[in-house]
Amino acid sequence: MKKKILSITLLSIMILGVSANAKSTHKHEHKHSRHISSNSYIGVNRAKNIALKKVSGANSSHVKEIHLDRENGRMVYEGEIYYNGWEYEFDIDAVTGAIVKWKADRD
Known part of the structure; x- marks a missing residue:
């Protein structure tokens, strides 16, 4: 009987440990994914240049709107x-x- 109680207790502890670790890992990943600093952004000028590379012949004067969203x-x-x-x-x-x-x- 003591072995059965000990086995159930150890199994419960292991399950709780795995569950707590999974929640902690998920929280940690979620925290990092949504708290990206605006210092990490490429900047509006670089974004504009990336877009302009796709439109042969276009230049900055052809960009009518660009904003962070x-x-x-x-x-x-x-x-x-x-x-x-x-x-x-x-x-x-x-x-x-x-x-x-x-x-x-086509415009």
């Missing part, structure tokens, strides 16, 4: 370029510089 929990530079009869809308990840949305329409 939150999209789907991610900070992005959202903007528009008007060039040569086309309208380009884009979202660029504010941390990585990756283009996460690109849309081109």
Whole structure:
């Protein structure tokens, strides 16, 4: 009987330890994913240059709007370029510089 109680007690302790560790790890990951410093952002000028590289011949004067915004929990530079009869809308990840949305329409 003592062995059975000891086994159940040890099993309970192990389960609680694993559960507490999983919660702690999840909290730690979540904390880091949403508290990215604005110092980590690539900046509006770099975002503008990334977008302009996709539109051959366009320059800064063709960028009509660009601003920092939150999209789907991610900070992005959202903007528009008007060039040569086309309208380009884009979202660029504010941390990585990756283009996460690109849309081109005839103006």
